Amino acid sequence: MSEKTIQVNLSPERKPKPESNQLGFGKIFTDHMFVMDYTEGKGWHDPRVVPYQPLTLDPASMIFHYGQTVFEGLKAYLTNDNRILLFRPERNMQRLNRSNDRLCIPNIDEELALEALKKLILVDKEWIPTAEGTSLYIRPFIIATEPFLGVHASNSYQFIIILSPVGSYYKEGIQPVKILVESDYVRAVAGGTGEAKTAGNYASSLKAQEVASQKEYSQVLWLDGLEKKYIEEVGSMNVFFKIDGEVVTPALNGSILEGVTRNSVIHLLKHWGVPVSERKISMQEVYDAYKAGKLEEAFGTGTAAVISPVGEFFWKDEKLVINEGKTGEISKRLYQTITGIQNGTEQDPFDWVVEVHQEAVAK
Template sequence: MKQEIAFIQSEELKVKPKADSLGFGKYYSDYMFVMDYHSEKGWYEPRITPYEQLILDPAAMVFHYGQAIFEGLKAYKTADGTIQLFRPEKNMKRFNESCDRLCIPQIDENFLLKAIKELILIEKDWIPEGDGTSLYIRPFIFATEPYLGVRPSHQYKLLVILSPVGAYYGDQLSPVKIYVEEQYVRAVIGGVGHVKTAGNYAASMKAQEVAEAKGFAQILWLDAKENKYVEEVGSMNIFFKIKGEVVTPKLNGSILSGVTRDSVIQLLKHWNIPVREEKISIEEVFAAHERGDLEEVFGSGTAAVISPVGELNWNDRSIEINHQKIGQLSQRVYDEITGIQLGKKEDPFNWIIKVAQV
């Protein structure tokens, strides 16, 4: 795309929240990026506008047939004032994979990344600088055509909003308790589990609500067919360190291809730590614990980066992992990834895209 991105000035700017009160997804910056699509025009009118409410027709197809996708990435500010992104091209690629699965028109990945950079530069003062903080970036697309027939929409809206965030869980590296779900399923092979569509998360909420009522922070999903193979956590991919070797479920069409997941795998290989992507059953995990071989369990994702797991509960059986403490490998992976993101460590993989220095 060669379109110019228009800028509409806000008449009044918001008061920025303090870094120690951010939480996750509670506050939003002054501006957002917007672009529309029509089947007869393609993507058009890219613009950065004041953050505001949307007006949609009650018959907008997103409300009725769920054509909605999203992504999540972050901007960081280093000690010398450099603003940088972590592997954003992976998010742009996955965004288009989600578009394809939901019959949404493809976006120009380079143009969208350019728009995100422009938005971040305008909102650079919204990037928090406290420990564990960052600027969360949420691109999303939804169907806007007013029509009640069942078919892909002919009209869409793409937006990017920004949110200064702290840790996804209160104490970022405090091990969480996870409930292994057996009644509900998240996704099936051939479905939409491998892309970031809103419906995946809507379908997961009932199980998450039940788990939270029992005192657990997250759900660990099993496969939908045999209800025995580990897939992913509610908002993360999952890793198991068993007798010095790391195992993570193989991507199979119902597991999200996480950017942080891929980064962890690359790091482990770089460190010559054995890592395997393969099917692993929940029985194998519990058996490894009984043998004394299960050393660490941790989740990975953009929001939390690394989240150590201190307890797994399955079939009325509960196991404690590493005495409810973060493991050495979990800590090392977290330190390395966040160190690269914040410019404190070398980036041998060329993961960082620098936006500007302020």
């Protein structure tokens, strides 16, 4: 399906653009959205850009009752010379289809999805913020729409993309955050849906996050669901530790989401000649390294925050203050390099960025 088949219906009214210091994260949305439908026997059809609007769904739509949904998250950036850049968007669409497979949702045409994404960005390109640390957050998602109260895969879906101009994900910005090690609740187990980007994973994390917030911690560190011993993720991010000169991150095991930023960090570290390994790592190993003075840095990685340094872990009634609560050199270098590549101010030796060419948009 070619880009010409994507219909564009422009909104007759445009919303006022917010000031950069009013953005926050995920609270403001642009004038348009992309929608495409799926019907059993017909497949995906009717791709269109339309004015941003509420969805009209039957109360019996299966998304409400059985949670059959997947989503993605990526960003668009405006460079100093007015180019629009995406960061490794093809990997997001590949992961969306992996999530689709796990949730029994029909695969999308990844090439068409990227064309639709670019078309939508061009329609709303004036919404891309220009202040440092800001970007246009992109949320593609798929929901089951068949009205049926029975447990099976839906026969109809909608694929939707919405856009949101955003500032920093954490109010602390690149400053180190405090993390509570979660020993009671579980995010996911191998064989479950942990490696898919689906809503239920995040809903099940809310209680632990509530407890962490009450104790004035920004996020939780998730341990494995079987032994509650091995580290998996931090909040909704992948996690890395620098121990005695080596950077270690938990190996993908079926319950850990394969992050695009995680993959990028591993590539960069290898490119720089920094020792990096993917393996099982226990909280006890991290604690022992801390006591031995060998835990040099810890940081989370994800699309929203890019790099989120960890200044403190709280585990078994003990505070583990890392690098005197300051941002480490590796964390800082990774953040500056990745955001520099994303913003077009750093060289891109891996051809990660994709330019959205600003051709005219059909009326």
